[in-house]
Amino acid sequence: MIVATAAGCAPGRVAQERGRPSPGHAASQPLVALQPIGTARLAMRVAAPAAPRDLLSSDDGALRTTVGTYGDCSGISAIPANEASLWTCVPGRLYFVGHNPGVFAPLMRMHVGDRLTYADAAGAIHRYQIVRIESWGRADGFPPPASSRVVAQLQTCIT
Numbered sequence: 001m002i003v004a005t006a007a008g009c010a011p012g013r014v015a016q017e018r019g020r021p022s023p024g025h026a027a028s029q030p031l032v033a034l035q036p037i038g039t040a041r042l043a044m045r046v047a048a049p050a051a052p053r054d055l056l057s058s059d060d061g062a063l064r065t066t067v068g069t070y071g072d073c074s075g076i077s078a079i080p081a082n083e084a085s086l087w088t089c090v091p092g093r094l095y096f097v098g099h100n101p102g103v104f105a106p107l108m109r110m111h112v113g114d115r116l117t118y119a120d121a122a123g124a125i126h127r128y129q130i131v132r133i134e135s136w137g138r139a140d141g142f143p144p145p146a147s148s149r150v151v152a153q154l155q156t157c158i159t
Contacts, residue, residue, distance in 0.1 A: 051123035056084050056096065059115045062106035067118070070097060084154075093145060094118070094152035104156035118152070128152055 057064040066083040073089035084098035098104030110130060118126045132146040135158060145153065 051125075052119040053123050054121055055117075055119045057117050058106060058110065059117070062109065063104070063116070065098065065103040067096065087155075090142075090153075093150060096152065096154045098154070098156055100156040100159055104154065107154060107156050108158070126152075 054067045056067050068080055068083050068085045069088060070079050070085035071088045079085050079097050081099055081102055084096050084103055087095040087097050112130050114130045116128045136143045
């Protein structure tokens with residue numbers, strides 16, 4: 001179970017280069033103005049790198065998986081083996097499900113305080129911090145949120 005900690009990113013900046021760009025120059029800014037060796041001026045638009053979408057990752061890089069959608073409210077259908085899924089039938093919070101062994105195996109080595117990042121379908125970045133880890137048996141029913149501040153939970157099997 002996790003709770004939000006931060007989100008957002010700084011706006012792009014405009015860079016201006018004079019003469020030749022250095023060999024290590026990367027066009028990572030949305031607009032780069034170049035002055036060629038001749039007398040003419042040239043302005044060129046460079047596309048910013050695409051924002052990640054539908055991606056869940058841990059800060060240490062151990063967890064990195066795409067995220068799909070799981071809409072079977074009965075929970076009977078198998079979830080995809082090759083990615084995590086958002087279970088759309090759980091109200092009040094994002095509820096990620098994934099396989100262990102599989103894409104959620106790194107969860108077994110995570111601890112309270114570890115951080116995760118989720119880039120949603122629109123490309124918005126959401127930062128979360130693990131606040132509680134617990135084992136929950138199927139016979140115990142559906143796990144409740146750890147607190148009213150919990151905005152997301154992750155579920156996998158212990159095998």
